[in-house]
Amino acid sequence: MDHLKQTFAVRFTYTVFFTEQLFDTKNLLFADFFRQQAADKLAKPILFVLDAGVTEAHPKLAASITTYLAKHTAFTPELLTVPGGEAAKNDPALVEKIVDAVDRFGIDRHAYVVAVGGGSVLDLVGYAAAISHRGIRHIRIPTTVLSQNDSGVGVKNGVNYRHKKNFLGTFAPPVAVFNDSQFLTTLDDRDWRSGISEAVKVALIKDATFFNWLETNAQALAHRDRAAMDYLIHQCAQLHLQHIAGGDPFEMGSSRPLDFGHWSAHKLEQLTNFSLRHGEAVAIGIALDTLYSQQLGWLDETDTNRILSTLRTLGFNLYHPMLDADDSAGLLKGLSEFREHLGGQLTIMLLEGIGRGVEVHDMDNERIRQSIATLKESNDLTYNVLETL
Amino acid sequence: MDHLKQTFAVRFTYTVFFTEQLFDTKNLLFADFFRQQAADKLAKPILFVLDAGVTEAHPKLAASITTYLAKHTAFTPELLTVPGGEAAKNDPALVEKIVDAVDRFGIDRHAYVVAVGGGSVLDLVGYAAAISHRGIRHIRIPTTVLSQNDSGVGVKNGVNYRHKKNFLGTFAPPVAVFNDSQFLTTLDDRDWRSGISEAVKVALIKDATFFNWLETNAQALAHRDRAAMDYLIHQCAQLHLQHIAGGDPFEMGSSRPLDFGHWSAHKLEQLTNFSLRHGEAVAIGIALDTLYSQQLGWLDETDTNRILSTLRTLGFNLYHPMLDADDSAGLLKGLSEFREHLGGQLTIMLLEGIGRGVEVHDMDNERIRQSIATLKESNDLTYNVLETL
Structure with missing residues (x-):
């Protein structure tokens, strides 16, 4: 019998946005993105995973996100905070914590997970999003120079397994990246x-x-x-x-x-x-x-x-x-x-x-x-x- | 500053082969596939994960695989057996067992994981392969009617999470599928x-x-x-x-x-x-x-x-x-x-x-x-x- 040859291409598209004070209620960039996605017709939950290092440097961040979404979108935000830095990628319990939140809050393939943080948190959240429901939509908000100019705008994610770097991970493009230069002001030298x-x-x-x-x-x-x-x-x-x-x-x-x-x-x-x-x-x-x-x-x-x-x-x-x-x-x-x-x-x-x-x-x-x-x-x-x- | 729009397409190609007695040393199909991939220049380990239901119905399968690869390829096969059926997808320890084997045997992004079994084992192994090293090459050898004509030739994998069906999974095309009709003879009605x-x-x-x-x-x-x-x-x-x-x-x-x-x-x-x-x-x-x-x-x-x-x-x-x-x-x-x-x-x-x-x-x-x-x-x-x- 003839063998069957399968060939197809999958197209990926996303925009890397540059802005300042993304969650200032006067900044419509984030809200406009969702309006263009035609996704906020339905009131969806949206899961934010925040880098603890970032919430420490920006104590009002969580409140700003909640206020912003209430004012400009139909989304109900759910917020989760995880530790930042390489240690975050060594802890399998954190992947499970995010997957559990996806389950608990009913985040489906048409809803969004938003990661706010340095490269490690983006890697961790991107991985959890990529394996949940065969890949839920994820948005990256990188907060360091390294993640804004390099890893955060790319297509990789990953966590360490038994301390082997990025042993577990996938290629999964984000649906959008928002580079907010304000986050850089609080970085140490x-x-x-x-x-x-x-x-x-x-x-x-x-x-x-x-x-x-x-x-x-x-x-x-x-x-x-x-x-x-x-x-x-x-x-x-x-x-x-x-x-x-x-x-x-x-x-x-x-x-x-x-x-x-x-x-x-x-x-x-x-x-x-x-x-x-x-x-x-x-x-x-x-x-x-x-x-x-x-x-x-x-x-x-x-x-x-x-x-x-x-x-x-x-x-x-x-x-x-x-x-x-x-x-x-x-x-x-x-x-x-x-x-x-x-x-x-x-x-x-x-x-x-x-x-x-x-x-x-x-x-x-x-x-x-x-x-x-x-x-x-x-x-x-x-x-x-x-x-x- | 201008926003940056990213667009690219990723091309996937694989062949679904139809054969009988794939690991009979006189059948060159499997060996020819690797020759065409130009991958057996280097003696690589290759990890086989076998459905326990299949090895029970075909007790000589493991020995045939070993003999076949020794005769026709430069690969050193590593064999692992996992339980079959839906229960296999409910057990997170099995994902870990396969990931551990990938690590232990040094299966990298240029080596192969081969799954032999029914749809559940293919789903489980496909998932473990998709998350290891951001996706290692996997080959499917489906052994049931359902997996040979449907799930096994497709691009999905998945395991259950807290009994939620396919809650964890990815889209990850195989590099080849081998449908061996001999396996169907031992299926129950x-x-x-x-x-x-x-x-x-x-x-x-x-x-x-x-x-x-x-x-x-x-x-x-x-x-x-x-x-x-x-x-x-x-x-x-x-x-x-x-x-x-x-x-x-x-x-x-x-x-x-x-x-x-x-x-x-x-x-x-x-x-x-x-x-x-x-x-x-x-x-x-x-x-x-x-x-x-x-x-x-x-x-x-x-x-x-x-x-x-x-x-x-x-x-x-x-x-x-x-x-x-x-x-x-x-x-x-x-x-x-x-x-x-x-x-x-x-x-x-x-x-x-x-x-x-x-x-x-x-x-x-x-x-x-x-x-x-x-x-x-x-x-x-x-x-x-x-x-x-």
Whole structure:
């Protein structure tokens, strides 16, 4: 009998909105979104899951949401608060807590779950939404630089399983993302800075003009200039969205070019027991793979120095003692773990110029060690200079 | 700042293969599939999850799989057995058991999980595969009529959560389906028959010629003619695949036209504590909505009788005392539950002719009661006739 070949495409569409004070009753953006969805004809429950870190920094948030929805929509909001940060992704009880709320409040495939928080809470809520009723509609309201310009506008979710990072997760595009710049004002300096390294990353592999802008504005960004940050987030989110749409959105192939600087960053986060934030580790990872690219003769000294100097002006420290951890457990082990993670064949993005990423399939241990030595040397030099001053 | 609109399409492709004795070392179909995937260059683990009901009926299955893979591929098979049937979907420990095996055996996004079993095991394994590493490749080997012609060739998976049917699940197309007709030979009569009602359903709403064939071959099918069953499964699977590809594969809209006869079937399964199989309940549901369509004047008496008579010739009993359960807890409650399940607006498929389904958005309680009365009457008549003979 003939075999049957099945082929179809599923289209996904969502908008990333940029605004300020989303739940101010004078801001109609959120209400208009639902009006355009023609979804508020029926009085639906809508489940908000809030990051405890965000409600702490914005104590009136829950009340504003309730007031806003009562004034502008037919929705009855249900609110749930969960802890934020990576720990949230390690606790299976939190997935269950959200799934239970979906059940209890009768959230069906035509209702909405809204996540308000940093990347970890967005990952957790996105996962719970994706597995409930085979995927209920979820809206993301990212509250950190990192989630507004990178993970929050993308299509992935995930939680850790027995401390294995993102072991459980799916690809599930949100129905909308609302980036509210007001949330960024209460971030501490490390969180403000951390998200910037993903912008440097995407500029370096895709967009030289954006890198030039980052270089010019590094000082302003380090001093928390809000207009500069708004521009950075918009550009970075746009490049991230284009990458997803133009490539392999659900990563069914093997190419993952947005991982530049990440193979070492993942390992470094783990080696430092997550005392380094993701973005801080990525800045070091970028510096490392930049120096490696220079050793291959693909980047000249001027461009190499421009990259390292921009990262330093942004306030990143480009060396950490764990870079010199013993080979067997250290960074080079991270390289082999990354190879396994990719299914046996290594694919690493390097630079053949600013704005021009290129994939390679192996890396030389000696060159990696040499790049680490260079980072250590400049770091010692920096401290010596500081001591001399 | 400009909002950013994201739009992309994700393409899915898989083949439903038809064969016999898939793991006979002389049958190269399974091995050729992997060769074409260019995936067996690397010696990967491959995880098989087997339905305990199937290994009981086919005690040599596990050994055949191991021998086959050793002879024809570079894969190292890992085998796991799980209980079959609906109970398997109620046990969260089984999801964890499979996820643990994925972790322990190092099954990554380029390796495979193969499920061999009835619809419940396929649903369970498909779900575990869909959430592991954001979706690992899964292959389905359905072993029942129902799963070979319907659920197993589709894109859904799911498990029950606190006994709520398919509360957790995703849409995740398999990378291949292998329908091996040999597995059908060991089914008991009720399982053999149960799957046929989905073929009647899809024929009635989409394909009059296929219904004519079913009518002509009902006797042969009831007597377990294998050639007739092979044809039925192929046709039904094809219509099911066309429906998915041509419509709304991930059910993001509200139309679900393949649910003909199902609103009452779901409730009836529950009311009978699942003593009725799904297919047996669907046969009754089809009969009910056929009579309802006749009452609306959309179906003439001849066609109505052809449908009921075909179902009876296939061996289905078209009445169950629970059809007359008290309204508040009974079938009409099922209608309102179905409305809630669809998100507030009811959409029910009825017939305006054989092969021509049509959607309606409300049903009249009195007409439903009248259809039940007609089914009860013919049932009493049948018993009276039998007693007279």
